[in-house]
Amino acid sequence: MSETIWSFIIVMILLTMSGTMAMIRKRKTPEDYLVASRKVNPWLTALSTVATNNSGFMFIGMIAYTYRFGYESVWLMLGWVLGDLMVWMFVHPRVRKISGKAKINTLPLLIGTQDNSANRLIIVSAGLITIVFLGIYAAAQLKAGSTALHALFGWDMYIGAIIGAAIVIVYSYAGGIRADIWTDAAQSFAMIITMLAILIAGFLKVGGPYALTANLGAQDPALVAWFPQELQFGILAFITGYFFAGLGTVGQPHLMTRLLAIKSVDAIKRARVYYFIWYVLFFAASIGVGLYCRAIIPDLSNLPSVTGLKEPTELALPLLTMQLLPGVFVGIALAGLFAATVSTADSQIIVCSGTLTQEIFPRWKDSYLASKLSTLAVTTTALAIALFAHEGVFGLVLIAWSAMGASLGPVLVIRMFHLPLTAPVALAMMSAAVITVSIWHFSGFDDDILKIFPATIVALLIYLSWFGMHHVKLSK
Template identity: 45%
Template sequence: MAVTSFIAFMLIFALIGVASMLRRQATTTDYLVAGRSVPAWLAGLSAVATNNSGYMFIGMIGMTYSTGLSSVWLMIGWIAGDLMASLTIMKPLRQVSEMRNVHSFGGLLADWHGHGFIHLRRITGVLTILFLGAYAAAQLTAGSKALSVLFDWPLSTGALIGGGLVLLYSYSGGIRASIWTDAAQSFVMLGSMLILMMAAVQTAGADASIPDALASVSPTYMQWFPGQGWSGALLFVGGWIAAGFGVAGQPHIVIRYMALDRVENLGRFRIYYYTWFTLFYAATIAVGLMARLLLPDAGSFDAELALPLLSQQLLPAPLVGLMLAGLFAATMSTADSLILSCAASFTRDLLPAHKPGYAATKLATVAVVIVALLLSLSGNQSVFALVLIAWGLLAAAFAPLLLVLALGWQPSERVALLAMGSGVVTLLLWRWSGLGSVVYELLQALLLAFSVLVIDHRSATVSCREP
């Protein structure tokens, strides 16, 4: 029954994606930005489903299971930072994308002020393909982990199923298929998480007080902050606010804003986006806490397998299939967007002079899926770690530059590249030093990259004022 339920949901997603062909136009504009005709509710649900990937079902629940209540600051910080980026960047971004008629993230950065920076565009394309490729592999790995636990299937099976389905509808309908399936997947994701949360609360609360039981896990499990003093707490929260602001550097999410039908609909977009985001994130943390009570043998299994193990223990077989479908919906709603963004970067940013057409863009999609599958099958990496690294690298490279462009600044191509490079190098060095346990390394990377742009802007302003 669980397998049948799971397969049924997968077929529904595939059919919705293929059905998008009814609205498809055989143009690169339609394939990559859906003709900039997506209504606010659809774009908002698509963006939030894409943002909340398999990382939430696997990595976030695993972290909450291991660390306790302090994981709530990932939710608070991430949503606060995301909202800051939306309010400062996304309106001018949507306006510029239409005015310049760009179809890729690299094109947006390079042509924002009409300069057509070719080196910036190509390097952005390379970084996008590298980082999003690893990100897509993490999504396929998340699905593999769940299937291996629930059905005792080989780890490769989940990656192959997810990759095959994503290829089917992404190749068929491009970003429009991705957006349509994202919206359907968002309902399955939220519904399955709420069902598991209610089942877990009912089970855990049957024998004892849930707050008391959680407090007894360990002396620090229900502390609001990690035990590092107030300075450590501020850095901890600041790191996750930076992570949320990093949404501006995620090509697969930014493209949803570019596909929105009208800039005036951004307010409605945000209502759908943040309402769903808050409900889902809160339910995820609750499930992670309940899992620690109902699966108390911490250390005897991979914490990132807490959700599939808990659903297997609490839910009847059809709902286990629904839970797994929700997880797969999360992975596919992100993986398809990552893959299409990589295809756009390959065809529009690495080869801007040639401007490959519709058929070449679809072939690039096939190539990216194959590479992501190979990366996923190459090892059993931590989904949480892979997503944080990829998200951080993209944010460090692109978010500060997008912010200053949205503010109307005009950095030169050399300065833009310097800021991107300094952000990426800082993040990698901070992570390599092992200081990521003190504060998420993206905070320092964003500050340094932004400082490079501020110094350049002030220097340019002083030069203009001099007689």
């Protein structure tokens, strides 16, 4: 056990140092703090975006989802990746070009600005959505990271969340978004090495695809069924929901910040190649790990170590790691998990603090001190949510992702393609999307169609109705 603890501590120190090293490049300006002076290389952008997009959600949420539902989780990956690819091809280049030309550092400001004219009502509304739901997303990361410490040391979950919040402050004060990006790049390698090591160990213990399928089928035939059973709206609607989740990337401020920070529009093409190679590999690996975990630890929910947890299956990765890997590698794997989730929380909290100082209270927009104080305030709020929220990691992520993707995403796309849009229509779209997400979450249909799908459709219908009436009036 001692070698596990020492390897965990050493790797955590090294990963934290990779972020604090950003101090040597930082400038004490809001632009450098929020978008790294727009000088990030494409490979760093790609690795950072992968790590930020896939840390707690993949390490904890996706593996737990696959543990519970088996092969059908492949459709989540397929839909999500295809939607994300569409955004990278058609929206991201426009985002970088327009934001760079206008010197815009945050997504709400980009959403609320058209033809060099900023609408304060849209900006503040988008900023409030960002702070609320990205704060929830950050809380999910703190909860995800705490599972590593719970599994390794047996500590209560709140201890890991508090430690994670403290490290967030260190990252943020060291170098802002650049510290996140540098740390993310290092963690991308730790993440994929961990997943591959577990897959190899699982293969040696259980066997290949045929043996794995036989094992899972003997537990429950539904685990090896490619399509979910008894869907209220059919398989096509189920898959389309996750395609819309991929499209919802465009409404995620913590991911779009990476695109604002990349050094040029042309660099996006190279970043896209690096991103999807890493993304698809990591997504597929997380599904594989979830399947092997179900095969090796079928009674996970009955283990003493998960007693009292809201979502016991979210300890699947830590428990499987401790069962399959030597002590040294357990420490490395869990340190990678913890550091990745904390770094993602950090990037989300920095975006929230930027929104506070740049949009909600613009009189502080040139204050470096205000940026740091707002980071402290947002971190405290995210920690409170992590400590008291009843939802698990997977549930919190999908709530936040859906709300931001459906409310901010459609308005941003309309702006990027220079389509007409008035402030009342934009506000109606964002409000209706958030309300629809909330209603759908409690409707009982969320397992049949992901909430971002109906919420996005509602927002687009509002716009299309207004657009149609707008053109009728113009024609008269």
